[in-house]
Amino acid sequence: MIALFFRDLKLSVRAGGGAMIGVLFFMTVVAVIPFGVGPDLNLLARIGPAILWIGALLAALLGLDRLFQAEREDGSLDLLLMQETPLLLTVFVKCAAHWAATGLPLVIASPFLGLFMNMDERAIGATMLTLLGGTPAITLIGAVGAAVAVALPRGGLLVSILVLPLAIPVLIFGVSATYAAVEDPAPFLPPFMILMAITLFFAVIGPVAAAAALRHSAD
Amino acid sequence: MRLLAEGLSARRGEDLIFHDISFVLAAGEALVVTGPNGSGKSTLLRVLAGLLGAESGRIHLEGGPPGFEHPHELSHYLGHRNAMKRELTVEENLSFWQRFLGDSPGGAGIALDAAAEAVGLAGITHLPFGYLSAGQQRRMAMAKLLVAYRPIWLLDEPTAALDAGADRLFAGLVATHLDRGGIVIAATHQPLGIERTKALQMTGFVH
Numbered sequence: 566m567i568a569l570f571f572r573d574l575k576l577s578v579r580a581g582g583g584a585m586i587g588v589l590f591f592m593t594v595v596a597v598i599p600f601g602v603g604p605d606l607n608l609l610a611r612i613g614p615a616i617l618w619i620g621a622l623l624a625a626l627l628g629l630d631r632l633f634q635a636e637r638e639d640g641s642l643d644l645l646l647m648q649e650t651p652l653l654l655t656v657f658v659k660c661a662a663h664w665a666a667t668g669l670p671l672v673i674a675s676p677f678l679g680l681f682m683n684m685d686e687r688a689i690g691a692t693m694l695t696l697l698g699g700t701p702a703i704t705l706i707g708a709v710g711a712a713v714a715v716a717l718p719r720g721g722l723l724v725s726i727l728v729l730p731l732a733i734p735v736l737i738f739g740v741s742a743t744y745a746a747v748e749d750p751a752p753f754l755p756p757f758m759i760l761m762a763i764t765l766f767f768a769v770i771g772p773v774a775a776a777a778a779l780r781h782s783a784d
Numbered sequence: 785m786r787l788l789a790e791g792l793s794a795r796r797g798e799d800l801i802f803h804d805i806s807f808v809l810a811a812g813e814a815l816v817v818t819g820p821n822g823s824g825k826s827t828l829l830r831v832l833a834g835l836l837g838a839e840s841g842r843i844h845l846e847g848g849p850p851g852f853e854h855p856h857e858l859s860h861y862l863g864h865r866n867a868m869k870r871e872l873t874v875e876e877n878l879s880f881w882q883r884f885l886g887d888s889p890g891g892a893g894i895a896l897d898a899a900a901e902a903v904g905l906a907g908i909t910h911l912p913f914g915y916l917s918a919g920q921q922r923r924m925a926m927a928k929l930l931v932a933y934r935p936i937w938l939l940d941e942p943t944a945a946l947d948a949g950a951d952r953l954f955a956g957l958v959a960t961h962l963d964r965g966g967i968v969i970a971a972t973h974q975p976l977g978i979e980r981t982k983a984l985q986m987t988g989f990v991h
Contacts, residue, residue, distance in 0.1 A: 568883035572872070579871040640865030643835055648885070649857040 566650070566658050573662035576635075583628030587667040588674050591624035595678040606683045613682030614692050614743040620678070621671045621696055622703060622736055626728065628667055629707035630714060630721040632659060633779060637715050642779070652779065653772040660701075660708050660771065668700035691746035691753070695760060699739040702764040705771030706731045712778035735763055785811045785847045787855055787936060787967050792841035794824070794831050800839065801827050802986060811935075814958065814968040814978060819986030825971035826864070828986070829940045832969060833861040848935075849889040858888050859936040864944075866925035870914030874900070874924050877913055882931040891933035891964065899927040904953055918945040926954065929961075937961060939970040 577584040598616050599609055636642040645655050675696055679689035710728035714720030742756035786808060793803040801824040809815055817825045830836040832843060834856035845855045852858055868877045878896045887893055900906045903923040913921065922945050929937060937958075943951050955976050958968050962980060970976065 566884075568880050572869075572876070572880045572884075575876065576869060576871055638865075639869065640863050640867040641869070643833065643861055643863055644867050644881075644885070646835060647833055647856045647859065647861060649852065 566654065569655065569658050570662045570665075573659060574666055577663070577666035583631060584666045584670065587624040587627050588670045590627055591620045591671050591674060592678065594620040594623065595681055599681060609683045610685070610688070613679060613684040614688055614747070615740050616682060617675055617678060617692050618696070618699075618736055618740045618743070621675065621700060622732060624671055625668055625700055625703040626707060626725045626732070629663075629704070629711050629728075630724040632663055632708060632711040633715045633775075634711070634720065637782075642715075646779065652776040656708060656712070656772040656775045656779070657768075660704050660775075663708075664701050664704040668704055671700060672696045685747075688743065688747045691743045695739045695742045695757065698757070698761050698764060699735050702735045702760075702767045703728075703732050705764070705767040706735075708771050708775040709778065712775035712782070715779065715782050731767075735760065738763065785845060785935065785965070785967075787843070787845055789832070789843050790841050792828070792831060792843070793839045794827050794836060795839045796827060801988070804841070805984070806841075807982065807984065809967050809969070809982070811965040811967060812962050812980060814962055814970065814976065814981040815984055816976060816981050817969065817971040817984045817986060818973065820988060823986035823988035825986055826940050829861070829863075829938050829969065829971055832856070833859060833938050835861075852888075855936060858934055859938050860929045860932075860934040861938045861940075862925060862929065862942055863940045866921050867928070868913045868921065868925060871912060873910055873912050874905075874916070875909040878909070878924070878927060878931050881928050885932035885934070887933040888935060890935060893932040894930050896927075896931060899930040900924075902930055902957065903927045904950070919947060919950060922946055923950060923953075926957065930957070935966050937966065937968045937970075939968065939972070941971055941973075943972060943974050 595616060602608060633642060636645065646652060672693060675693050676689050679692060706728045707724065710724040713727065714724050717723060738756045738760040742753060742760055745751040745753040745756055788808050790806050792805045794801055807815060817828060819825055827836065831838050834854055843855055848858060875896060878899065882893055896909065897906065900909050903926050905920060905923055943954055951974055958976055959978050961968060
């Protein structure tokens, strides 16, 4: 299983891998917002956490369709399906590697992009923390969509649309936890705990659903 | 150890592609599946590999190692595609499969260098898999069968894209595997040149 994790990490940083694509997209989205909204620093600071979260959500969805499709195209998926190792463990490890390659760089990039949005250090810290807790949920939800669309040649957009309704609660609680940390009267912990609960919930449901979808995609 | 298939039939879409296939293979025996295109050779192998559900019938092992419910957990499957990543070097590919697959009880895989040498391609394992020619890629996919031990080999057109020398080399690998008590089921048009083979002729349905 460790071998699978490191192989997927290696693949994502080699030519054709998706590791940098997500971060670049994230950067593009956040960098153009100040030009569109205008130089009102207070407004930018106020919408900053929401913009960072939306950018991160879209960037995290970007490379998901290749999660199982690349394995299917070269025949590796057949071998992954045949093993004695439970398939949901294999799926979980692939999700973990995918998150480490594409989700974690988004979390690391978020403080720098927060500066673009004139956010103070408290808001930046809260955004980073909520992204760290929330992006794994997006990957795990996306794995289900990727598994359902594994046999479709151009499933990219379809995966995003399929998983978007499930990813919306992650966005809502991620953003509300971030605002709660910045604005005093609202408590930070309740929305953050719900965000973590969503992540843990999908850590269980996601691999099970994706494994079931992969089993039935075999042709 | 014996591999038994009883009354297998499989469906592709609406049509029954084969019907009521039964065979018994003891350790050290090979089954060569022949037949025209579309007669269901690949489908039969995918059913045996557990990748397609059978319409009826069952596959089971007698006297296999305990704890394995399905024969496909003890099988190597070499399909039309090589299951190797073009971006990784041959060595990274083989070492991944060696560690991921692990050895089945009753045998051990051989080292990467020895496996590359066995398929006649020692010395190029540092190259990315995508740089190799189609024939070399196929040979390296065969090396994958050697690095992790599995008693049953399911081979779908294993010698496509291979030259005559590689055919002989491949027949040698199969013979060695059979001598060690393995079971081989191959869909192929090339004669394997081995005595202990059973033959299964797929005819397909006439519409």
